[in-house]
Amino acid sequence: MNFRVIFESKGLQVVTLLSPYLRRLQLLPPPLSLTIKEEEKVEMAGPSGKKEKVDKAGPSGGGGGKKKKDVKKETGLGLSVKKDENFGEWYSEVCKHEMIEYYDISGCYILRPWSMAIWEIMQTFFDAEIKKMKVKNCYFPLFVSPGVLEKEKDHIEGFAPEVAWVTKSGKSDLEVPIAIRPTSETVMYPYYSKWIRGHRDLPLKLNQWCNVVRWEFSNPTPFIRSREFLWQEGHTAFATKEEADKEVLEILELYRRIYEEYLAVPVVKGMKSENEKFAGGLYTTSVEAFIPNTGRGVQGATSHCLGQNFAKMFEINFENEKGETEMVWQNSWAYSTRTIGVMIMTHGDDKGLILPPKVASVQxxxxxxxxxxxxxxxxxxxxxxxxxxxxxxxxxxxxxxxxxxxxxxxxxxxxxxxxxxxxxxxxxxxxxxxxxxxxxxxxxxxxxxxxxxxxxxxxxxxxxxxxxxxxxxxxxEACVEEIKTWDEFIVALNKKKLILAPWCDEEEVERDVKARTKGETGAAKTLCSPFEQPELPEGTLCFASGKPAKKWTYWGRSY
Incomplete structure (x- = not known):
């Protein structure tokens, strides 16, 4: 069942999961019209792994939240729950203490100065570093035409359920609905094909600091999973795959530095599986964090090599030095305000936030x-x-x-x-x-x-x-558990571990693992295959299929 979600702002009606064009492509069934009211509670995974209802109003009440027991008088602390006892409600309370304010549209949050300052400090670092790499900042519009959005089939299939559409202006229906960007590949690449003609036009390296909208229906959570969020997105084009491959890793190292040097959060650099890679891309690399309290991984940031797929779709060609026509090789890479949520989850305690000095607006x-x-x-x-x-x-x-x-x-x-x-x-x-x-x-x-x-x-x-x-x-590191068999895998998963397992690297096997572990707390999946691979002894078998293992891969549940 799909839902039609409408909210109005200054004469515009924005509609999610509603596009006649997508339906013509048979990506969506006919819609059921339903107005969704603002949620009174937010769900997220607690320490048990089960989804817990969290009062939207947070610890101070107001906005319809339940009256909470005044634990502050008993403990001297400002929180009504402990991190280990109810992680979801603890996280909600900590976020609400000057980091965010809940908005009257579910899944959308106001970033208050205390959190915005953290974003600005990371932005200052990252912007300076990419400028050293000759990346230039630009800005593209928020809106996307349906024809352009649907041009790359694999890409839109990956984002279709989350695309929001503008269908009205005032009381008049738009002749052609307009999408709000969930990401900007299809926004930017028609113009790359216009600007790139010869090898002297390459490389083209652009970045924009902007917002995107992804209409999440599953458990909106401040910073971690919101319907609108801030991010940077870099989009680059090169003459050769070698240049593209090199940049993918350079950017990924900058993301590692943001997490480890600024946010004091340890991450693993690695490769995403074929099932988990960016829709329409060649391969995806990521930095992966892990939250011990919930036993869940978090995809911290991604750096994708798009290969030549988008170049083919959008006819981004250039004339090489020999006068021959070639397609460019492309990358895209991004990190978002999710970084702040990972930091809160990692360091916060029963007294509230603990900010790393490098990102604290007040040190x-x-x-x-x-x-x-x-x-x-x-x-x-x-x-x-x-x-x-x-x-x-x-x-x-x-x-x-x-x-x-x-x-x-x-x-x-x-x-x-x-x-x-x-x-x-x-x-x-x-x-x-x-x-x-x-x-x-x-x-x-x-x-x-x-x-x-x-x-x-x-x-x-x-x-x-x-x-x-x-x-x-x-x-x-205390949560990492190396396993060899399916039985060991299930035991480790139930203990909320970050599981390192030998894998045959087959898509069907990963889908089978998801199906066999699907339950109330979510299915297990690959998080990444780390670049720093432990030794894989000859004859090691895949924990899930019994076939010869090709690599070590991190598995677990994730946000």
Whole structure:
């Protein structure tokens, strides 16, 4: 059954899963017209693997959420649930604390400044790196004509269920419905065929920072799976496959750096299976993360070699140096705001967010701790001077001088927001010309002379960043289980492990594994075949088929 979903904004009606053109191609059956109201709850996989209902309103109520037990009074924390007890509701509460706000259209979320700043920091890094590779930024329209979208059959089959269509302007039906981009290959490539004529026009390397719409029906989840999200998408064309292959891996390494160097999240670089590769592409590489609490993998970012398939469909040809006509070789690559969700899931705890220093918009918060009859103004002045010194050194610091909250409340509030380092200044600190530092990642406290504060804070932030990565890596590695047989596979899957298994690399076998493991918590599938392959002893058999194994592959359930 397909659904017709309508929402209106300024005279436009946007309709999902509704295109007479797709139906003519027999990609969709006739529609059932149904207006879907905003969901009151969000579903996502909890620690048990089962889908759990999560109140849309989050911990603060408002918007129809259930009244929650005030655990804060009992524990001193700002969350009503623990990460290990109800992961789905924990994640919803943490996201809602200044990271996102729920919108009145299900599956769409407002990115608040606290999360947008993280995106901007990653954007600054990645944009500078791709410009070193001579990639230029551009912008293409949001809308796609049906004829162009449907030109590449395999590609549109992969995205058809998620394509949203504009069918009306005001009260008038559009003569030809217009699609909203789920990705931009079909938007951009007609113009590549216009701009590329000879070998001197190559390589053509373009990137755009934009939004896309994919009308998800299964469990919209903030950052991880939303109906509209921000991303970058690079689209490049080369004269040779060797050039394209080289760029695929260069971009994938940048994605690894975003996750590991900025977000402190360990990932595996590898190749996607034929079943899991990009629709219409030649092959897909990815960085894969893993969430120990749920036992699920997350496709972190992808770098695709499209081969010459799109070049053939869109007639992107060039004249080589010999005067012969050839088709270009193409790549596309992207990462999105999903990165933020992976970071939250990986590092957050029962107090809330824990932000890696490299992406935290506030790396240090300075809090005055005045006592009765203390020199309050002197303490406030010391806080302001401390922030000024740190800011001058390039450290993102703020003071919290609000006098309507106690220091203890401020501690909990900034811990909930995940600020990497807290500095406390009280009467004794003022007297001893020192400050107290408190790390968010492990709670370690230290008294530091103000004279050496800047150098010490810089060192602490580096230690916090490194420690967060190492802790996350150890947790991830503790979940990896190497298996050889089907029985071992099922046991590991039920234990929510990241499974490394010998595989015959056959599509039918992977489909069979999905079918045999399909259940309430979702089916198992390949995540990626790692580039760094363990030794595969001669005679090793595929765990699922008993045929000779060709490679080691990571398997598991995923978001």
């Amino acid at each position: 240090v918060v300075v809090i005055p701790v005045p006592y009765k009859d203390a020199n309050t103004q002197g303490i406030f002045d010391a806080c302001t001077a401390t922030v000024a010194a740190l800011s001058e050194a390039g450290i993102r610091a703020e003071e919290d001088l609000r006098d309507n909250y106690s220091p203890g409340w401020k501690y909990s509030n900034w811990e909930m927001k995940g600020v990497p380092l807290r500095i406390e200044i009280g009467p004794r600190d003022l007297e001893n010309d020192q400050v107290r530092t408190v790390r968010r990642d492990n709670g370690v406290k230290e008294d530091i002379p103000r004279g050496s504060l800047v150098e010490h804070v810089k060192e602490l932030l580096e230690k916090i960043q490194a420690n967060m990565y190492e802790v996350a890596k150890q947790k991830r």
